[in-house]
Structure formats: C-alpha cells, structure tokens
C-alpha cells in the first residue's frame with residue numbers, strides 16, 4: 001500500500017515497486033493509474049488522508065490480494081511557516097496528513113502485516129524530522145519529528161511480530177513540494193527515482209536487518 005501515489009515520491013515508489021514485481025494498492029485523492037505501473041497488478045483506492053478511511057482501504061486491498069507485505073505512508077503536506085507566524089489551523093492541517101493519517105494506516109494494516117511474518121512500514125518523514133533547518137520549516141519540522149517518533153513507535157509495537165518500520169528522512173527531493181520552497185536546480189536535489197530505490201531496498205531487507213531511520217541528503221550539512 002502506498003499513500004499519495006499520484007505524483008512525486010509516492011509515484012516514483014509505485015513505479016519502482018511495480019517494476020520489481022510487487023502487486024500494489026495505491027491510495028490517492030483522485031485515483032488514476034500512474035504511468036509505469038502494471039495495471040493488472042495495481043489496485044486503486046480513493047483515499048484522502050484528512051477524511052480517513054484507512055480501515056476500508058486495508059479491507060479492500062486484502063480482498064483483492066489476500067496478503068499485505070508493506071505499507072509506504074507517503075502522503076504529506078508542507079506549509080512553509082515559522083512556529084511564530086503559523087496558526088493552529090496550519091499545524092492541525094499538517095498533523096492530520098503527516099502524523100495522524102500514517103498512524104491510522106499503520107494501525108489498520110497491523111494485523112495483515114503481522115500475518116505475513118515480515119511486514120514493513122515505511123514512514124516518509126524528512127530530514128526536517130531530525131533538525132530544524134530554517135525559520136520557514138519550523139512548523140513542518142514539528143510534524144516530521146512526530147513522524148519519526150511514529151516510525152519508532154511502530155517498530156517497538158511490531159518487532160516481536162516481524163514488523164520492521166523505518167523513518168525515511170530525505171532532504172530536498174525534486175518534486176512539486178521541494179520546487180515550491182527552494183530555487184535549487186533539479187540536478188541539485190535528490191532524484192525521486194533514486195529515493196524509490198532506497199525504499200525498495202529497505203522493504204527487501206530481512207527481519208534481522210532492521211533500519212530504524214534512513215537519512216538521505218543532496219547537500220552537505222554538519223550531521224546529515
């Protein structure tokens with residue numbers, strides 16, 4: 001299952017996993033088969049992270065495929081405001097998509113993921129979940145720190161049942177989201193297809209190679 005597969009990182013992950021032979025269930029606000037996925041092995045579900053519906057999505061995906069190996073909680077929202085200029089409404093909007101919806105999705109998928117014996121949960125967090133890089137990323141960072149904590153919480157809750165969770169923490173990735181907040185050239189940002197390769201690798205690791213966090217950066221920073 002991949003949320004927010006309509007464009008950007010989510011669509012790149014869908015293309016990569018489909019190429020690798022996975023059957024997919026894609027949650028999107030406006031379902032449309034992405035280019036580059038095998039339509040015969042791809043299920044679409046109308047999913048809005050604000051409205052909810054994760055349990056219904058899991059039910060439909062299980063009816064179609066009868067097993068669940070991995071969830072990629074990717075849908076995300078970035079409102080570029082500082083913690084001082086933002087209102088509660090801005091924080092609530094980002095918490096709804098970046099934190100509450102991925103938690104509900106992992107909760108809904110938990111049983112089927114455990115049943116497969118090697119369930120994987122990838123939370124698309126961010127390097128903004130590891131450090132607060134700028135004034136205008138402050139509010140987003142609050143939600144992405146929570147997303148990193150969510151991945152750790154899922155790891156703790158699911159480890160004994162074979163579930164492994166990873167917080168994937170990229171810096172700028174060349175998508176609509178990054179283009180809206182930076183004037184960096186595309187070539188100076190991480191390629192979404194390359195990040196999709198990282199996520200495919202993480203999903204493929206065995207239960208004895210648990211990766212709690214995976215940081216990826218396009219630029220030099222002190223720690224990342």
Ligand SMILES: NC(=O)c1ccc[n+]([C@@H]2O[C@H](COP(=O)([O-])OP(=O)(O)OC[C@H]3O[C@@H](n4cnc5c(N)ncnc54)[C@H](OP(=O)(O)O)[C@@H]3O)[C@@H](O)[C@H]2O)c1
Pocket residue numbers: 003004005006007008009010028029030047048049050074075076077078097124125126127169170171172173174175176177178
């Ligand atoms: N790009 C970066 O530099 C970067 C860096 C670090 C982390 N991330 C994280 O990576 C994830 C993907 O980001 P991206 O760069 O691919 O962003 P993007 O190009 O802006 O795409 C965002 C995706 O999330 C979906 N989405 C947003 N709100 C939704 C909602 N309420 N319900 C369902 N889907 C919703 C969008 O669907 P619609 O097409 O319907 O709008 C779209 O598929 C996000 O969690 C983001 O925070 C991105």
